[in-house]
Amino acid sequence: MLVFADADDIGVSRLVSSLKSRLSVTWWRFGVPESSVSVDVDESGFRLEQPQVRLCSTAIREADVIIYRRRLMQPRPLVLSDLPSHDDRGFSEREWTSLIEGLLLAEERNGDATWLNLPSATLLTHNKLALLLRAARMGLPVPPFSLSTPVRFPPSSHGGLVAKAISSNERIDTARYFSTALLSCEDLRNLPGARLPTPSLLQEYVPADVELRVFYLLGAFFSLALTPSHDHIDIRHAPRAELAPQAHDLTLELRQALTGLASAFSLAYCTFDLVIPGDGPPALLDITPNGDWDHFESDKAPVVTEFLADTIVAHISGSMP
Numbered sequence: 001m002l003v004f005a006d007a008d009d010i011g012v013s014r015l016v017s018s019l020k021s022r023l024s025v026t027w028w029r030f031g032v033p034e035s036s037v038s039v040d041v042d043e044s045g046f047r048l049e050q051p052q053v054r055l056c057s058t059a060i061r062e063a064d065v066i067i068y069r070r071r072l073m074q075p076r077p078l079v080l081s082d083l084p085s086h087d088d089r090g091f092s093e094r095e096w097t098s099l100i101e102g103l104l105l106a107e108e109r110n111g112d113a114t115w116l117n118l119p120s121a122t123l124l125t126h127n128k129l130a131l132l133l134r135a136a137r138m139g140l141p142v143p144p145f146s147l148s149t150p151v152r153f154p155p156s157s158h159g160g161l162v163a164k165a166i167s168s169n170e171r172i173d174t175a176r177y178f179s180t181a182l183l184s185c186e187d188l189r190n191l192p193g194a195r196l197p198t199p200s201l202l203q204e205y206v207p208a209d210v211e212l213r214v215f216y217l218l219g220a221f222f223s224l225a226l227t228p229s230h231d232h233i234d235i236r237h238a239p240r241a242e243l244a245p246q247a248h249d250l251t252l253e254l255r256q257a258l259t260g261l262a263s264a265f266s267l268a269y270c271t272f273d274l275v276i277p278g279d280g281p282p283a284l285l286d287i288t289p290n291g292d293w294d295h296f297e298s299d300k301a302p303v304v305t306e307f308l309a310d311t312i313v314a315h316i317s318g319s320m321p
Contacts, residue, residue, distance in 0.1 A: 061111030208275035
């Protein structure tokens with residue numbers, strides 16, 4: 001089994017540790033200095049090396065499962081440049097990223113590996129708007145939303161509105177991110193008809209009694225019911241201790257609908273964020289192709305890691321239900 005993921009990804013580190021007791025796992029770490037990386041590529045294949053890891057195109061073709069994990073909410077280069085100039089460093093890191101991406105894109109259809117997820121699927125699912133439009137058009141319970149210039153509110157937005165970034169890359173600069181935010185009363189008065197310099201996705205706010213984080217992997221589901229935060233609209237920013245995660249069973253109808261959405265984007269792994277209001281059915285807020293799990297578990301109770309590891313091992317052994 002091969003893993004391509006950031007060197008500092010705590011969730012992946014915990015997963016690799018769990019899997020190594022049952023499988024042979026090689027982890028190519030993204031984000032190491034370029035001085036520690038060697039590469040050799042020609043039309044017949046490639047060879048990559050970094051400390052304690054050697055990979056070639058044959059290893060890709062012979063792998064059973066390949067985890068390819070990019071944290072697109074906080075994008076970072078796949079290899080770090082040591083060049084002193086900011087502009088030169090940025091160009092070098094983009095070239096390294098294109099090189100690694102290109103090698104994996106060229107190999108993803110060779111061999112019989114199960115990718116979590118395909119590099120091409122990862123590239124195609126950067127855009128939240130595309131994901132939400134597809135989900136809504138497939139009949140999933142997505143709250144009404146709009147994106148217009150001048151600003152037009154979505155229909156049936158009586159309970160308030162939130163503003164979201166369109167791209168999965170929410171980073172503004174080194175210190176700021178465009179996280180989901182509830183519009184104020186003043187915003188609601190002043191925004192209709194206004195022309196904003198940067199487009200934002202406006203969506204009906206659904207007050208939640210319970211929030212759900214749903215993990216989907218190879219047709220299997222693991223769902224956690226989370227306590228909504230009084231201080232954070234975006235639950236990713238709520239302290240872990242306040243979430244009080246509890247296992248939650250999804251209805252068969254909802255599992256089938258979410259499976260269809262994942263399949264539509266060729267996603268073998270993704271997460272779904274839903275809310276359950278006190279007076280209605282669940283509403284789908286977000287689909288995240290490489291959603292994190294570390295924030296929703298701990299070293300003492302690695303419940304999501306156990307689900308992921310058990311599902312991967314069952315898939316490789318052919319014992320999936």
